[in-house]
Amino acid sequence: MFVLEKLEVSAGLHTQDSTQVSDATPIEATFHALPGELILGRPLKKGAPGKSDILCANDSSISKEHAVLQLGSTPGYGLGPTVELKDISRFGTYFRGQKLENGGSVSLQNGDVFKLGHKTCFRLRLKPILLYSSTDLLPDLKAHASTLDAHVCTKWSPQVTHVIQEAGSELVPAAVAATLTHFPVVTGAWLAAMTSRKFFAAPDLPNPAVYQPDAVLLPQPSGAGAPYMRTPFSAVLALRSETQLLQGLHFTFSRGFEDAGLQACISLLGGVVSEAPSKESLMVTSGTCQTPTDALPPAMSAITAAELLVCITTKDRGALNCRLASPTQPPRKVLLPPGQQQQQQQQQQ
Structure with a gap:
């Protein structure tokens, strides 16, 4: 998508002086455009819109149809699109201090500033999606x-x-x-x-x-009565305040299984993703909410990706603690959230 920023500049700015335009220049108006053709100009008399798409009022040096922007599509994400600025005006279009020939065009890049007439400046921004x-x-x-x-x-x-x-x-x-x-x-x-x-x-x-x-929908374990539980999306939004939900927990993804989104969730919530499995980490496996049958290293517990996502969304740290202390494995110290760890230490003292 393309963003066109109309800049606030001094009314006395000379047509070939671009030193007063910078990233700090205030923005008067912003337009978001799809690929295609945009015509920039001023309104007709008595407020009639005219043929131009983006109208620039209060500037008599702008023609009714002043310039044309040809906004091209990108050939691939991260690759710059082709953007052409063409002058079709009476008073001129300026780019980098140079006046374009009438009917002439120039290629624009991200961040480029151009001027219509004597004082109306625009800056082009590229916003890839x-x-x-x-x-x-x-x-x-x-x-x-x-x-x-x-x-x-x-x-x-x-x-x-x-x-x-x-x-x-x-x-x-x-x-x-x-x-x-x-x-x-x-x-x-x-x-x-x-x-x-x-x-x-x-x-x-x-x-x-x-x-x-x-x-x-959140998947449910077998025998829960229904395969999914309907959950408000507000529960996901509430996770923004839980940046330490997984602090102190370590996770290892099983061989051949990768989920970059889930790994990002673990890191953003304070957990640690490591390549080497250990008895202090949970092995994350693929599959639905069923007990994984993958062969595990000795004294190591496992959890499916679906189960982990449910625990994260419902903020069920306790379920992860219980999985670490799996009855099928030797009991280990249950990891508590930081606040509960401090409270437990105070009680022991």
Whole structure:
């Protein structure tokens, strides 16, 4: 997605003087645009909108149709799109202190500033969108993602900007990791809303918080009566205040099993992920909420990824402590949250 910032600059700023424009220059208005063509200009007389998409009022040096921005799609995530600025004005368009020829164009990069007429400046920002989805998107959502120029991945990484989690679907670890890092978790309806216009002024941009799932499903152990438990998404949001939930706990993922989203959750909640298994760590295995049958090193306990995610979402530190003190293994000291450790020490004294 492209962000166009209209900057507040001095009315007396000379057309070829760019020294007064910097990252600290206040922003008067912000526009978010999809790939395509945008025309910048001023309104017609008596407030009629005219043919321009983004209107610049109170500047008589701007033509009714002053400049054209061609916003191209990115060939891949992390690769810069092609952006062309073309002058079609009477009073000129300026880039890096040079006036473009009428009908001439120039390529823009992230952070570039250009000027229309004598005093109206814009800065271009590139805002790449990387969506995480645990499953293939439905065709209509794929089309919306393509229109938005958003790239989709099925593996969690710190570069993910949004996680798709439909309401009433099974909670994925990436949604928890995104929540803990304050990145949006949205339903597919957000994609449709973002592509409903070719550009948005900042106040009208669809708010991701409005498109969060209202509830998700947590898997339940066999014999629980129902395979899933419906849980409000607010329970996931509440984890932001539990940065020490897993402090003191060590986890090792079984050979051949990897879940980057779950590993991120463990680290963000104070736990430690280590490669070498030990009797002081829990072995995380794949599978549903059933007792794992993987061969374990001596005196080591195991937990499935689904069980661990349920314990995290429900803040059930006690279940993890019990798993560490598994009756099938020699009893070990049960790890307590930091606050309870201090309280226990005071009682012993």
